[in-house]
Amino acid sequence: MALSESQVPPDAQHYLVCGTEGCERNCQFYCNDCHQQMCEQCRDEHQKNKKTKSHEVVPYKQRKRQLPVEKCQIYPTKEMVLLCEECQIPICYKCTATEEHRGHAFTDLEIDFDENISLCHEEIAKIRNYFEPTSQVLKKENAGDVKEIKKIMDGIRTSMKAEAESMKKLVDTVTSENIKQVDKIEQSLLETFNGQTQKIDDYITYLDESSTNIEQITYALKSESFIIRPLPETSKPVPPIFTAGNYSKEDIAKLLGRITIQNTKPENRKIKPMETASTQLKPTGKQSKQGREKSDVKRTLSLSSSVTKVREYTxxxxxxxxxxxxxxxxxxxxxxxxxxxxxxxxxxxxxxxxxxxxxxxxxxxxxxxxxxxxxxxxxxxxxxxxxxxxxxxxxxxxxxxxxxxxxxxxxxxxxxxxxxxxxxxxxxxxxxxxxxxxxxxxxxxxxxxxxxxxxxxxxxxxxxxxxxxxxxxxxxxxxxxxxxxxxxxxxxxxxxxxxxxxxxxxxxCDSYSNTVHLLDQNGRFLTLLFTEQQGVDYPRSVCVDDDNNLWMGQLTNKVTVYKYLQ
CATH class of the missing domain: 2.130.10.10 (YVTN repeat-like/Quinoprotein amine dehydrogenase)
Incomplete structure (x- = not known):
């Protein structure tokens, strides 16, 4: 079954086909003279042929790489096929007769090219032998870190949910206690109302009993000793007021906790340095080295707790x-x-x-x-x-x-x-x-x-x-x-x-207060490096050298050098 494009491994290669016209068998051999790839059958025929039986046919992996076609700059119609051993430059056959190369020794450029290609392949093999296993180790460590991070994040989620559940229980407890308090207040108020209702009912009964005997009432009205009881006193109880809690989302977040990103630089994985082909991996160019040195210095430098005088010139x-x-x-x-x-x-x-x-x-x-x-x-x-x-x-x-x-x-x-x-x-x-x-x-x-x-x-x-x-x-x-x-x-x-x-x-420099102000890259004031109390006399000019020393000129004839970074 043919693989779809998405299923083909990234390192897969097409199989080699025999270079003989009309032949589609797999390539196994290579003719270094013809620079042609061959199958086993075509190789046999090639070596039987009188014209080509002296050709060097080798297994494909041992082949000589064909020299790229490049024209000579002096004789544009000729190809560069020789290497001048003394001048170490490629030339064409016609150049060998020039005065510039007279008496020099020459080698086949294809041989030199093949040797260089072989050396490159050896170095590439060494590099791959180092980096491929190392990459697999890093990949494995990375996969382990993925599992660990997932485990940590799951733990954080569990802790968050537990914190929320705990908070919910506390909310339920407080709410339940408040409701009980409301129930008690309500019961007390209802008892007060019921008592006042009973007093009014008793008073009505009293009036009914007093009015059953009209004669008695008439007599009583003429009598100075007859007294009607007043209405019983009643009151309107004051109900409680519920005051809602005053809180915000931030308050809840504080109670439940926050997730924070640590302000810590990730630790680089420790990799065993490559021992092979190290000479092939040196940085090229002076600027690369200087840039790396400045980067290293920047990572390690910080403000010193005090400023130290290094030297002074008059x-x-x-x-x-x-x-x-x-x-x-x-x-x-x-x-x-x-x-x-x-x-x-x-x-x-x-x-x-x-x-x-x-x-x-x-x-x-x-x-x-x-x-x-x-x-x-x-x-x-x-x-x-x-x-x-x-x-x-x-x-x-x-x-x-x-x-x-x-x-x-x-x-x-x-x-x-x-x-x-x-x-x-x-x-x-x-x-x-x-x-x-x-x-x-x-x-x-x-x-x-x-x-x-x-x-x-x-x-x-x-x-x-x-x-x-x-x-x-x-x-x-x-x-x-x-x-x-x-x-x-x-x-x-x-x-x-x-x-x-x-x-x-x-x-x-601040000439008004005899100080030197230090700001960060965004203009935030950090500190005064020097003050008048330190003997600074009208600082006028400053510069920093490659060793991170501060040079300061004052309104005298003195130049002073200080160390302010560590």
């Missing part, structure tokens, strides 16, 4: 540390408000000094992915200093005065904060200086910035700006949507230098 040739940027190999660029640029190494040694045109706005800078320094300068220009100290004009900003600048660690884009006529904006340029985005207003048409004097980018692509004109940190996502604004903790917040770390924290 930069003698600047009046103040208005801005800092970290370059390659931990080298630091420092600038002051007079346009002096200094580069120092990890030991605090001065490597180079550059005097810009100076003036307001000529002290914001950033290091690109290529290691060049770009900085804002007068006349609405952004300059580039290459690593061989060549200064070139990089970007002209027109009527807008550039205030802040940042080179993206994500894609190398250049973010520039600018202002003109009491209004600010952020412009994004690509690595070559071509304008690709302008961020100026929110979705309601309101101005986002006034004086964006420091700028950075978060790990998720958010653009984070310290706006000194509005005393606000403004955060916009990469699609220009305003995410949030942060205005400090109370009055007097003047944001300056700003940076982010591998966890997405936003660190911003």
């Amino acid at each position: 930069v003698l040739v600047v009046d103040n540390v208005f801005h800092i940027s970290l370059g390659k190999s931990g080298r630091l660029w420092v600038s002051d408000s007079n346009g002096n640029f200094v580069q120092i190494d990890l030991q605090g040694n001065q490597l180079q000094k550059i005097q810009t045109s100076g003036g307001s706005g000529s002290y914001r800078h950033t290091v690109t992915q290529d290691g060049d320094l770009i900085y804002t300068d007068r006349n609405n220009v952004i300059n580039r200093i290459t690593q061989n100290n060549t200064i070139t004009e990089f970007i002209k900003t027109g009527d807008w005065k550039p205030l802040s600048i940042h080179s993206s660690h994500i894609n190398g884009d250049i973010l520039v904060g600018m202002e003109t006529d009491e209004e600010g904006k952020v412009t994004r340029y690509n690595k070559t200086g071509i304008e690709i985005q302008n961020i100026q207003r929110d979705n309601k048409g309101q101005k986002l910035y006034k004086y964006p004097q420091y700028i950075t980018e978060n790990i998720n692509g958010d653009v984070c700006v310290s706006d000194y004109g509005n005393d606000t940190v403004v955060v916009v996502d990469k699609s220009e949507q305003h995410r949030f604004s942060y205005t400090g903790q109370g009055s007097g917040f003047h944001p300056c230098g700003i940076c982010t770390d591998v966890l997405g924290h936003i660190l911003v």
Whole structure:
């Protein structure tokens, strides 16, 4: 009976058919010279034939793989069939006569190809021998976990029903007791009513008896001693009032209990590492390794309970540390408000000094992915200093005065904060200086910035700006949507230098209170990393290095390095 498509196993294969024209028998053999699959009968005929009896016919599994047809780039009409052993490149027969390959040794490319294919199949076999049993083990463990989860969930349902039954019994008990109380009150009230009815009946009887003797009544009326009893007193009893219970669905849920999802990361199953073919499974590319290392760091890092000073530098040739940027190999660029640029190494040694045109706005800078320094300068220009100290004009900003600048660690884009006529904006340029985005207003048409004097980018692509004109940190996502604004903790917040770390924290200097505020990725205030009591003197600029150390420049000529993550 033929199997339907849904019944065919996923690893099923079509049986091999003999390659001889007109023959439909099963294939068992393979001719390595003709590259043809054969049945047993056709093989016998093939080996009897004078033209093909010298051909190498082997069992199908031991066959040589046919070399793919690929034309030579130098001689397009020829096929590449040889391997130059010295150059290790495939060539055609005609290439062997060229000067480039003269005197070289050559091998049949098909042999080399077949060897490589065989090696690949061996490695694949090793991999399958590891992963298939391991997958079955994981599948079995997963099935066991399914049973366990079902058992746990059934237990939870049973507990819920038991809790509800217990609650129902309590409700029935309370209701029964209340009804008994109502019955007693009703009985008491009825007894009162019955007593009053009896008094009235007795009074009527008394009147009837008094009126039976008219003479007696007449005589009594003339007599001053005749007295008629008054009506007996009766009252209208006050009935009880039922006050309904005041409760909500949440109250009932609290009484019956809740089911909660544990905020615990699922534990990864432990798998024995693969011992075979390990050299074939190394990650390719530097970025893959770096991404994995950053991911590992992110999983293990957290805020430290205290901030520790690692080291401190004194930069003698600047009046103040208005801005800092970290370059390659931990080298630091420092600038002051007079346009002096200094580069120092990890030991605090001065490597180079550059005097810009100076003036307001000529002290914001950033290091690109290529290691060049770009900085804002007068006349609405952004300059580039290459690593061989060549200064070139990089970007002209027109009527807008550039205030802040940042080179993206994500894609190398250049973010520039600018202002003109009491209004600010952020412009994004690509690595070559071509304008690709302008961020100026929110979705309601309101101005986002006034004086964006420091700028950075978060790990998720958010653009984070310290706006000194509005005393606000403004955060916009990469699609220009305003995410949030942060205005400090109370009055007097003047944001300056700003940076982010591998966890997405936003660190911003507050020159008003001599503090550094730490926010999470969504703008929630976490803590003050530094306060005036810790000796911080007008913090102006911050950045975080690859070792997750915080570098801070102050309105002195000192740069201090701290450890705040653990």
